[in-house]
Amino acid sequence: xxxxxxxxxxxxxxxxxxxxxxxxxxxxxxxxxxxxxxxKLVNLTQKILKDTWPDKAYDALRGVFEDPDSxxxxxxxxxxxxxxxxxxxxxxxxxxxxxxxxxxxxxxQLGDEFGCNIPWSVLLDPTSACNLRCTGCWAAEYGxxxxxxxxxLDSIITQGEDLGIHSYLYTGGEPMVxxxxxxxLCEKHPHSNFMCFTNGTLIDDxxxxxxxxxxxxxxxxxxxxxxxxxxxxxxxxxxxxxxxxMDLLKANKCMFxxxxxxxxxxxxxxxxxxxxxxxIEKGVxxxxxFHYMPVGNDASTDLLLTPDQREYMYHRIREIRxxxxxxxxxxxxxxxxGEFVGGCVAGGREYCHINPNGDVEPCVFIHYSSxxxxxxxxxxxxxxxxxxxxKEGQPFNDNHLRPCPMLENPDALRKxxxxxxxxxTDMQSPEDVDSLCSKCDPYAKEWAIRAAKLWDDSLKAxxxxxxxxx
Numbered sequence: 001x002x003x004x005x006x007x008x009x010x011x012x013x014x015x016x017x018x019x020x021x022x023x024x025x026x027x028x029x030x031x032x033x034x035x036x037x038x039x040k041l042v043n044l045t046q047k048i049l050k051d052t053w054p055d056k057a058y059d060a061l062r063g064v065f066e067d068p069d070s071x072x073x074x075x076x077x078x079x080x081x082x083x084x085x086x087x088x089x090x091x092x093x094x095x096x097x098x099x100x101x102x103x104x105x106x107x108x109q110l111g112d113e114f115g116c117n118i119p120w121s122v123l124l125d126p127t128s129a130c131n132l133r134c135t136g137c138w139a140a141e142y143g144x145x146x147x148x149x150x151x152x153l154d155s156i157i158t159q160g161e162d163l164g165i166h167s168y169l170y171t172g173g174e175p176m177v178x179x180x181x182x183x184x185l186c187e188k189h190p191h192s193n194f195m196c197f198t199n200g201t202l203i204d205d206x207x208x209x210x211x212x213x214x215x216x217x218x219x220x221x222x223x224x225x226x227x228x229x230x231x232x233x234x235x236x237x238x239x240x241x242x243x244x245x246m247d248l249l250k251a252n253k254c255m256f257x258x259x260x261x262x263x264x265x266x267x268x269x270x271x272x273x274x275x276x277x278x279x280i281e282k283g284v285x286x287x288x289x290f291h292y293m294p295v296g297n298d299a300s301t302d303l304l305l306t307p308d309q310r311e312y313m314y315h316r317i318r319e320i321r322x323x324x325x326x327x328x329x330x331x332x333x334x335x336x337x338g339e340f341v342g343g344c345v346a347g348g349r350e351y352c353h354i355n356p357n358g359d360v361e362p363c364v365f366i367h368y369s370s371x372x373x374x375x376x377x378x379x380x381x382x383x384x385x386x387x388x389x390x391k392e393g394q395p396f397n398d399n400h401l402r403p404c405p406m407l408e409n410p411d412a413l414r415k416x417x418x419x420x421x422x423x424x425t426d427m428q429s430p431e432d433v434d435s436l437c438s439k440c441d442p443y444a445k446e447w448a449i450r451a452a453k454l455w456d457d458s459l460k461a462x463x464x465x466x467x468x469x470x
Contacts, residue, residue, distance in 0.1 A: 347390025
């Protein structure tokens, strides 16, 4: 592997220092003239990152901070007023500079060198254990007895950082079962950013203090709606425990978000004004929306959305996070935002998943692999046949509203597994790829018709906007 030269290391250190100085200066003056301080930060960021983002992106950010009445200035005010500035600085340096800029460039450089995808972010399962038994949880397929030891977790992150990967997201199981180890890893890797998808029930005041101390850990709490909708899937009393966890995080000025699985049953609730007002008041700053996936032999297809329901989500998430209207919360829709990232991001293109047994999988929802971190290096795992086939096939559809090789293009996943011989990593009840994909066939066929119209409308709107600009 090509290592960083002394000159490269010196350049990286200088760039990080310059970015650190800029962020520190902005935070120091943030309460005097917040808009002006943020514009100065954008200007310096553009100088350091150069063409990493297009000029129009920097212009849009400056426009936000120059308008004191904009929704996103309201969001910025809330962020700086309610979140410890140490956490904001850490996110800017580790997630912004290290992962999003410096590390991203290195992953792409090394990916080209080795002819494989190297992700800029890795999802890790420290454990399959969980204190809940949620209906339809894909993680339950691994069983509830697997744990990845601390040394293995540390090795993955160390190898990842050498490859330029500085963004890690813990899944499970319930990662907080291993919360002491999670904090230890934050301490050992202070230049990486760690997020955690958690049910939130194990968060206490002591852990909030640990979050503030290390500075590079950000929980994403699972919530499925109000009390009735949430507890019907996640168990009686879960909603109240989540509310308590949010109160503790807010009181300690921690930054945190939500992880929301939307289904045919709750899609309107979790995007309603009432729901968003509630979680914003609780201190939530961002929300990850995930489309329900029928993974596992016992997975129900009844929770899959109809084309009408998915189209509603497509429009509603864009409305929520629009520059005008919506709500002051940053919302991402993992499935419907494919048009902004060029389709499927799995298989190491932007991210991958490592289960608690060490199997390196293309996606948190695609439980097939032929590589394990216990047997080979992380880089060699990225070179496994299923990852190379992902790279060869991406994008799996020219319509990026149909990104997934399973949900929207099931024949693509059938072909990948047949050609690579990747095995099911399901420890409980291994699922044949034909069984998995057959659950998606009717959905894919129906959504294709609706997606074609939405994609065509999107392309026409972009072309019209381009014409107006000229």
